[in-house]
Amino acid sequence: METVDVVVIGAGVAGLTAARLLAGEGRRVVVLEARERIGGRVHSDRTGGHVTDLGASWIHGVDGSPVAEAVAAFGIRTVEFTVGSYQVDSRPIAYHGADGHRLDDDATRRFAADVHTVDATLADVVAGSGPTDTYRDVVERAVDLQGWDASRAERVREHLEHRSEEQYGVPSDELAAHGLDDDSIDGDEVVFPDGYDALPTRLAAGLDVRLRHVVHSVHHGDDGVEVTIDHGSLHAAAVVVTVPVGVLQSDDFVIEPPLPERHRQALGRLRMNAFEKVVLRFPERFWGEDVAAIRQLGPEGRWWHSWYDLTRLDGVPTLLTFAAGPAARAIRGWSDEQVAASVLEQLRRLYGDHVPAPTSVQVTAWHDDPFARGSYAHMLPGSTTDDHDDLAVPVGGRLHLAGEATWTDDPATVAGALHSGHRAAERVLGRDVPIARLWSGALSGTT
Ligand SMILES: Cc1cc2nc3c(=O)[nH]c(=O)nc-3n(C[C@H](O)[C@H](O)[C@H](O)COP(=O)(O)OP(=O)(O)OC[C@H]3O[C@@H](n4cnc5c(N)ncnc54)[C@H](O)[C@@H]3O)c2cc1C
Incomplete structure (x- = not known):
């Protein structure tokens, strides 16, 4: 059986962050990733020559953000777009009243x-x-x-x-009453004209990442950990598990002996959400050039109420909207055409019948993805914000959980994933490592 110092499960931002910092400190690290790509819930599609971020789009506030620092250090291009946190008035938003007419400025x-x-x-x-x-x-x-x-x-x-x-x-x-406690941003928000996946790509450079390696079980004990994949297993002194909460909760991913009670309680109070993106490209920008977003108030906006103008990314008239919560549940199994027709009905209500048919439609299905099982985790009523951090308490000094859902201050984000990977690396090492080593450190411990 192959033996390394640390096995990291999952090549999303949390796993790659942990692996990069550990390899930089001389550890022999292997990253096992189920999919045939890295990035996890950071996934940039390039169909038809257009870059579409199907997972994360935004850095939600660049001030003091290590994600923003990493991105700047790696020379990754960003574009300011401060409407990514459901702000009511951060940038010009075209509001339409319940009757469909645009509200005046007053x-x-x-x-x-x-x-x-x-x-x-x-x-x-x-x-x-x-x-x-x-x-x-x-x-x-x-x-x-x-x-x-x-x-x-x-x-x-x-x-x-x-x-x-x-x-x-x-x-x-x-959603728990405290479920939006983390919902504040520091500084502008930005998006990625060349795709957010540039970040995981840079984080993965030089690491031993093994794609198409689905992990089925993690056995841990006094003699270390054994991680089982389809065609064998690896032995290591420590494991960093970064699979999403939905995978952790499933029978397809076994931890033996099972997680302690504190972890199981915390895990039971988190749930993967229902949240999908709908990206529509149009032959023309029928909504005008002076707004960052369009929003409609009133019952007609029950599902489709907000559209974000992504034209700034590559000049192609593009609107992003979300099927979120009840809408995401309802459209499961719908074709892209059905979803587009439903969205267009509302856009035509606001802008008239001359709204053209879109030239392309993309609808995500994170809920059906066996390696995500939703877009990110939310707090159920009865949970406390500490549940996130409780999940990451090391088990036996050798089993470490990381990932967006394990970071109390900023869960459900790329920043949370990155912070949690940093924390896991420090705990494996038993000492502090500056986060800046992610973008400034050399690698020495890859196999
Ligand atoms: C639609 C959508 C929009 C979002 N918007 C934003 C946004 O604008 N800004 C923001 O900051 N965040 C956003 N997020 C959240 C953000 O993408 C995540 O919080 C973050 O990417 C999670 O990183 P992670 O490393 O914790 O998990 P993941 O990226 O999910 O990484 C876990 C990895 O584990 C792998 N894996 C799963 N099961 C196994 C297994 N059995 N064996 C081996 N590998 C396995 C997965 O394939 C995956 O690569 C969004 C997410 C979605 C889906």
């Missing part, structure tokens, strides 16, 4: 001010919430405290429902 400002008012109240309401309260419970309380008339209150309630869906891919009555 009405837009009044609506945004209402959302900010509730947000300010919400922070205190969440802080005072009970352990099983949902995000919907706290929103209800925060809106009720304003004493507004029904329609004014309803527009804000609806915005916050869509925030839960778009940020975490879950209706607000299935």
Whole structure:
């Protein structure tokens, strides 16, 4: 049986970060990756010569972000696009009222001010919430405290429902009251005109990454770990497991002996979400040039309420929208054409029948992907923010869980994945390693 110092399971950002830092410190590291590509939930498609990020798109705030630092150090191009966190008014957004007509600047400002008012109240309401309260419970309380008339209150309630869906891919009555606590950004947001996958590609350079290696089980004990794949197994002193929560929860991935109670409790309070991207390219930019996003208020926007103008990436008129929460669940099994027709019905309601047919449509299916089982994890009611970090507590000094869902401060992001990989590497080594070694350190420990 092949023996190395550390086996890393998963070649997403968390796994590649851990592996790169460990190899840089002289450890013999092998990365086992089930797919035929690296990157995991960072996946840039290049069909038809267009770059489409089917997984992560944004760095949610570049200030103090090691992802932004890494990207800058690697010379990867980015474009500013600060509408990636369901902000109500960060950049020009074309709001349409419930009747489909565009709101004027005054009405837009009044609506945004209402959302900010509730947000300010919400922070205190969440802080005072009970352990099983949902995000919907706290929103209800925060809106009720304003004493507004029904329609004014309803527009804000609806915005916050869509925030839960778009940020975490879950209706607000299935999200913990604290489920959006991490939802703030520092500085501008940026996207990647050449594809976000440039980051994992750079992280993987020089590492021993073995693609098409599906791990079935991890046995750990006093004599180290044994990791079993289809055609054999590897032995190592330590293992870093970065598979998504949905894979960890499945019977297809066995950890023996099973994770301790604390980990199992934490894992049971997290769930993979329902969140898919729909990217539509058009022959013309029928929505005008002065907006970063389009949004519609009211019941017609139940599923399709927000569209992001990605034209800035390569000049091709492109809109990104999300099937999030209930919409993502409902469209499972639909063809791309059915999804496009449903989205176009709403766009034509706002812009008229002259809205042309799209030249291409891409709809993701992360939920059906056996190596993702959803887009990212969210906190169920009853969970605490500590559940994320609890998952990463080392087991027996040799089994380390990492990945977006194990990072309390910024879960569900590439930043969370990167931080968690850094932490796992430090724990394997038993000492600190500057994160900057990721982009400035030389590799010495690859096999
Ligand atoms: C649609 C979508 C939009 C998103 N938008 C953003 C965004 O704009 N900004 C942002 O910061 N984040 C975003 N995210 C989240 C971000 O992509 C993830 O948080 C991050 O990439 C997770 O990295 P990871 O290394 O933890 O997990 P992953 O990238 O999932 O890596 C885990 C790896 O393990 C592999 N694996 C799974 N099972 C096995 C097995 N049995 N054996 C071997 N290997 C296995 C997988 O194939 C995968 O490569 C988005 C995600 C999605 C899906």
